[in-house]
Amino acid sequence: MRRAFREYRALLEAHGVAIDHWKDIDPDALPVGEPENPPLMPGEDQPFEEHEIRDFLHQYEASRAAVIALVKRLSAEQLEKAPNETTWSVRQALEHMMTTDIALLSRIEKWPDDPLTSYQAVHRIIVQRFSVMEPDDWRDHTISGRRWTTRRVMRRLLEHEFEHYGHIEEIIAALGKA
Numbered sequence: 001m002r003r004a005f006r007e008y009r010a011l012l013e014a015h016g017v018a019i020d021h022w023k024d025i026d027p028d029a030l031p032v033g034e035p036e037n038p039p040l041m042p043g044e045d046q047p048f049e050e051h052e053i054r055d056f057l058h059q060y061e062a063s064r065a066a067v068i069a070l071v072k073r074l075s076a077e078q079l080e081k082a083p084n085e086t087t088w089s090v091r092q093a094l095e096h097m098m099t100t101d102i103a104l105l106s107r108i109e110k111w112p113d114d115p116l117t118s119y120q121a122v123h124r125i126i127v128q129r130f131s132v133m134e135p136d137d138w139r140d141h142t143i144s145g146r147r148w149t150t151r152r153v154m155r156r157l158l159e160h161e162f163e164h165y166g167h168i169e170e171i172i173a174a175l176g177k178a
Helices: 002-014 050-071 076-080 090-106 117-131 150-177
Strands: 140-143 146-149
Touching (some): 002 050, 076 090, 076 140, 090 117
Antiparallel strands (some): 140 146
């Protein structure tokens, strides 16, 4: 944790992101122990100020730019190739980052007060992406040995929704019988 904090702070500073509010933190003095459930860092239970959102966005953009700079020159084959059977390929690592980003984003929706807001947040992302899509945005490439096109993604989004519609119907019916 201490090493990760040092490296993250250095990464942000290297990309010109202000880290003044973290400069006085000594990583060696950070308490390290068993995390709570759910784990909160000091101050995470406090309301935030407007500048903190702006700081987060700058940090997030710098972090994302660093990842993109790291992988953008890799060929499609290099993105797909795993060093060994137990290590992810770069593509798999990036996909994990993307799906985790979506899962984390859903944590700030109004769940459980409105249990559909997380579901709606993902819906908004899909609608936004397809709303700006043009015929020239056609994609045809292979990911993890499987061919993907824009039409295939569209089909799978609808199929997946339909598959789980039936699944949810079964759960509701089972709950009604209990």
